[in-house]
Amino acid sequence: MIRVAVFGAAGYIGGEVLRLLLGHPETEVTAAVSSRFPGKRVDSVHPNLRSATDLTFCDAEQVTECDVVLLATPHRSAMALVRQWASRTELLIDLSGDFRLRDADAYKRYYGVAHEAPELLDSFVPGIPELHRDELRTARLISVPGCMATAGLLALRPPAARRLIASRVLVDGRTGSSGSGATAGEGNxxxxxxxxxxxxxxxxHRHEAEIAQHTGLDVRMTATGVEAVRGVQVVCHTELAPGADHRAVRAAYREAYSDEPFIRMVSHKRGVYRYPEPKILLGSNFCDIGHAADEGSDRLVVIAALDNLVKGGAGNAVQCLNVRMGWPESYGLSFPGLHPM
Incomplete structure (x- = not known):
């Protein structure tokens, strides 16, 4: 069994990491770190884990040897932990925003502070199995992208990589309240x-820089909070590149994602769920992608949806862990979502 320590385990993402790993056949959670609740039972903060674990939260200083460290800590606090643990563990997976951007100047622009470990930015493999599976197999440091960034880059990468769409794209993102975290302020x-x-x-929005980094596009993004608790949906507006057509776009998606275990192309002409909808993905590691074309014009709209806490965070991290360890990618991630909700 692989021994795993989870830092930031009392947050929403940390709780999802615990839920997934506790049901994983190859992992043992040996430490659930929380600076707010040391000594308290994990299931007192995450009541869905009642009877699933007897773990109690611990301080960071109490963590001893482990094989894997997962950081579900807030932005900026992960930098110090990476310095501390990078050489002490076989694998470190960071779910914060601290190592998502490779450019220190871009980090300062989007996060408002200078990066404290710019020399490590190029050492992290992006935690996107669909794009970086081969690199993940030997990675020691992995950075999982943000939730709306994951949806946006997975939606846009296939046509962008084949230069089938215009360089500028508008991404309209919508997210539920859990995206603000367990310690969100008055506005939530x-x-x-x-x-x-x-x-x-x-x-x-800071996720536009991530989408641009992984697609090469000129991304302009807006973000709206909606009444849902979980879920992310992005609607990407763009145009076909000169000489491209909608048939080539459809072929690009088939080629890119036909063998991906957690990407589902949604292509229905009628029905309630004919476009990607977060509601039926809650708790699952799937990302649903669909596109709408105006066949008489060059306009293209791409839609993607996922659970921000799973495929947009904890589930993606576990999928990366599975790839890194050579396990089936579905380990710990087989839950298909619920309907109705």
Whole structure:
């Protein structure tokens, strides 16, 4: 069994990491680290884990030897932990934003502070199995992308890689309240969030830099908080490149994703769920992608949906772990989602 320590285990992403790993046939969670709840039972914070574990939260100083470290800590705090653990463990997977961008100047622009470990930025393999599977097999440091970034880059990469679409794209992202984390502020109180469709990032959302980095596109992104608790949906507006057609776009998606275990192309002409919808993906590691074409024009709209806490975070991390260890990618990730919800 692989021994795993989870830092930031009391947060929403940390709780999902614990849920997935506790049901994983090859992992043993040996430490659930929380600076807020040391000594308390894990299931007192994550009640869905009652009877699944007897673990208690511990301080970082109590963590001894382990094979894998997963960091589900807030942005900026992961940098110090990476310095501390990078040489002490076989594999470190970071779910914060600290090592997603390879450019230190871009990090400062989008996160508002200078990066404290710029020399390590190029050492991290992006935690995107669909794009970097071969590199992940031998990685020691992995950085999992953000939730809306994952949806956006998976939606756009196939036609972008084949230069089938225009260089500029507008990504309209919508996310549930869990995307703000377990310690979100006043704006995410139920009284403020309920019934709202709040545009919280009309320009320069930090995930646009990640999508641009992985697609080579000129990405402009907006982000809106909706009333859902879980779920991300992105609607990407672009145009066909000169000489490209919609048939080539469809072929690009088939070629890129036909063998991917957690990508599903949604192509239905009728029905309630004919376009990707987060609601039926909750708890699952799937990303559903669909596109709508105006056959009489060069307009193309690509839609992607996922659970922000699973394929947009913890599930992607576990999928990367499975790839790195040579295990079936479905280990710990077989839950298909629920309907109705």
């Amino acid at each position: 109180l139920h009284a403020e969030r309920s019934g709202a469709m709040r545009v919280f990032a009309p320009v320069a």
